Amino acid sequence: GEQVEQLPSILRVQEGSSASINCTYENSASNYFPWYKQEPGENPKLIIDIRSNMERKQTQGLIVLLDKKAKRFSLHITDTQPGDSAMYFCAASASSGSWQLIFGSGTQLTVMP
Amino acid sequence: EAAVTQSPRNKVAVTGGKVTLSCNQTNNHNNMYWYRQDTGHGLRLIHYSYGAGSTEKGDIPDGYKASRPSQENFSLILELATPSQTSVYFCASGVMGAQNTLYFGAGTRLSVL
Numbered sequence: 001g002e003q004v005e006q007l008p009s010i011l012r013v014q015e016g017s018s019a020s021i022n023c024t025y026e027n028s029a030s031n032y033f034p035w036y037k038q039e040p041g042e043n044p045k046l047i048i049d050i051r052s053n054m055e056r057k058q059t060q061g062l063i064v065l066l067d068k069k070a071k072r073f074s075l076h077i078t079d080t081q082p083g084d085s086a087m088y089f090c091a092a093s094a095s096s097g098s099w100q101l102i103f104g105s106g107t108q109l110t111v112m113p
Numbered sequence: 114e115a116a117v118t119q120s121p122r123n124k125v126a127v128t129g130g131k132v133t134l135s136c137n138q139t140n141n142h143n144n145m146y147w148y149r150q151d152t153g154h155g156l157r158l159i160h161y162s163y164g165a166g167s168t169e170k171g172d173i174p175d176g177y178k179a180s181r182p183s184q185e186n187f188s189l190i191l192e193l194a195t196p197s198q199t200s201v202y203f204c205a206s207g208v209m210g211a212q213n214t215l216y217f218g219a220g221t222r223l224s225v226l
Contacts (some may be wrong), residue, residue, distance in 0.1 A: 006155070032213050043203060043217035044156070056163055089155055091154070093213070100171070101215065105155040 006104025022089035032093040117219035136204030145187040
């Protein structure tokens with residue numbers, strides 16, 4: 001089936017620096033790309049998303065970039081804080097208008113004080 | 114915020130036994146999903162449903178059945194549990210349209226011995 005590749009699987013950064021997570025997808029018809037954050041022992045929660053009619057979206061210290069030609073999208077967390085430490089998942093819609101999301105394998109981010 | 118409740122939160126089962134995981138949502142969402150989360154694999158879709166009476170196979174349906182008797186309830190059934198089904202299972206609900214947001218339950222940790 002379709003896959004979404006997510007890298008890196010583990011990311012450690014110093015507090016105050018930025019962190020970047022990259023994902024690639026296979027289906028050029030995918031048009032929706034959300035990012036979920038999962039804190040230890042908790043359920044995944046949507047933090048930001050981008051649709052295929054945009055190249056960049058920013059909210060509260062989070063930036064998402066989408067390169068449709070390369071089938072690549074990325075999450076950038078600016079000025080990281082210890083509270084940003086969590087598992088992050090990217091996802092892509094299985095196809096245009098699909099009700100299914102294909103998730104990446106996750107990135108464990110640790111922000112060191 | 115949308116409410117998705119899973120039960121049980123933890124379950125220990127024996128190989129060959131039957132296991133039923135339950136999910137209830139109070140958001141009147143049409144779509145419901147069952148995912149399993151394993152290290153290195155992220156969230157993988159097992160079964161999903163478009164509404165009461167509907168069940169569809171996801172990416173890894175083998176060994177699982179699903180039941181959607183009502184808008185609110187979606188169950189995952191392991192008729193003959195195996196150790197390979199030891200995992201954390203997440204139920205989610207959503208309205209795939211303008212929002213496309215998935216709301217996850219708290220998860221069920223299943224161990225099959």
